[in-house]
Amino acid sequence: MEEAALRELIPAVTGVLVRRGADFATAEDAVQEALIRALDSWRAEPPADPKAWLIAVAWRRFLDTVRAESARQARELRVEAEPPPGVAATTDDTLQLYFLCAHPSLTAASAVALTLRAVGGLTTRQIADAYLVPEATMAQRISRAKRTLSGVRFAEQGDLTTVLRVLYLVFNEGYSGDLDLAEEAIRLARQVAALTADEEVSGLLALMLLHHARRDARTTPEGSLVPLAEQDRSRWDTTLITEGVTILQTALARDRLGEYQAQAAIAALHADARTADETDWVQIVEWYDELHQLTDSPVVRLNRAVAVGEADGPLAGLAALEQVDAAVPRRIAVEAHLRERAGELDRAARLYADAARAATNLAERDHLTRRAARLHQQRVNGPG
Incomplete structure (x- = not known):
């Protein structure tokens, strides 16, 4: 069974454990352990019912954890009697798990990390590698997120808008190392789309x-x-x-x-x-007008200025750009592009250089620097 297909089962398995009495944090750890065992032991021959196998192994792991904590004997008695197989499996808790991981009490970074682990089934090391941080740092971030959610009821209604925002944050991270976060975000978005x-x-x-x-x-x-x-x-x-x-x-x-x-x-x-x-830049401007009505976002106003510059000319684009705050990221780069199209090559070259110094992404910085150098060379040598 391929790893991606296996990870599709993780939210449902976690939901089963929580409904049987496990707290979310311990259930998530138990499911991760089951996933690691599955990846190691299923290479030769996957079980006939992978979901049931994961539930059984994760539940045993949860019980072992509870029994090992002598200070929690009362809780052990409460969950000792395992429900008959399949009692909770008919309820699909996947969407509720998304709501929990994207809870408004979490920071965006914590919500993303917890979603990738608890819903995506990724290991802490995979997530850490994708975000270029030490594994210990990511483990602390996930642990803090779990502690934050310790008092949140699993059945508590969540906010779908927050879930979508978290998935979009994952998608925009793109590709890092061995993990393609864009494809992972698409996989998770398909999962949510199947539920609502x-x-x-x-x-x-x-x-x-x-x-x-x-x-x-x-x-x-x-x-x-x-x-x-x-x-x-x-x-x-x-x-x-x-x-x-x-x-x-x-x-x-x-x-x-x-x-x-x-x-x-x-x-x-x-x-x-x-x-x-x-x-069709005219229609694109119309859609940006719709988007501006929905969000009133400075980034939308910035992108609309680019579209206006293409639809109605660079001077119209520059006029639209005046409505965008100077502190908005990429504003300098957009002005440089519009000035270049308007024939103001000296000013455009300086702006490209300024935008390059402000860029946080190495590839973008290199691109803007090349633009500035090209215009400088063109200014020295003439249009020929």
């Missing part, structure tokens, strides 16, 4: 698929960034684009627009253009 017909869940899944479809074209073999307008569109994954557009159209047909659907609609318009010149 909420339009924004579909919108987020569509958005992820449409962005992920362009992944192979975003960088050169050397790792340099390739702007959207310069990407080789033959390298875009048309299967993911088709799936994303289909999911989005179904969600939009319900006429309950949300921010992820609007973002996905913008991504779909980019995907629909055979070349950069064929992009």
Whole structure:
């Protein structure tokens, strides 16, 4: 059985243990132990019922933990009598587990880490490697998150909006080391989409698929960034684009627009253009107007300024950019792009250099530095 398919079972198994009387933190640890044993012992011959195997092993591990804690004898008596197999297995607790891991009492970083471990089934080391932090640091972060949730009832209703925000944070981490967080986020989003017909869940899944479809074209073999307008569109994954557009159209047909659907609609318009010149920028501006009404986000205003610059010219884009606070990340880079398009090469070169110094991502810093150098060279040598 493949590891990804095995991890699909983790939320349901954890839910069974919690409903049998295990506290969330101990149940999650027990399921992790069962997962490690499964990965080690199933290589030759997986069991006929993998879920039942995981439940049995995790439950035994939980009981062993409880028995080992002499100070908790009363609790041991309460859970000693194991329920008949299958009593809790008919209830799918996956969505409730998402709610718990994305609880508003947690920081964004803690919610992401706990979701990847308790719902995604990833080990602490895998998560630490993905976020480029020591394993001990990530273990402390997850432990603190569990302690924070110690008084939260498992059946307490959670916030789906927070769950989606956590999944989007995971997706935006992209690829790190051996773990592809973008693909992991898509897998988890598919799981949530299977549990609820909420339009924004579909919108987020569509958005992820449409962005992920362009992944192979975003960088050169050397790792340099390739702007959207310069990407080789033959390298875009048309299967993911088709799936994303289909999911989005179904969600939009319900006429309950949300921010992820609007973002996905913008991504779909980019995907629909055979070349950069064929992009329907006018319609993209209209979608940004919708998105601005939904979120009033400075990042949305920034991206809208780029779209206005493409639809109505760089001067119109610069006018729209004036409505964006100077402290918004990437604002300097956007102004540099618009100044370059307006023919203000000296000023654009200086702004690209400023944006490069402010960039936190090495690939982005390199890209902006190259832009500044190109304009400087063009200024020295002339347009020829």
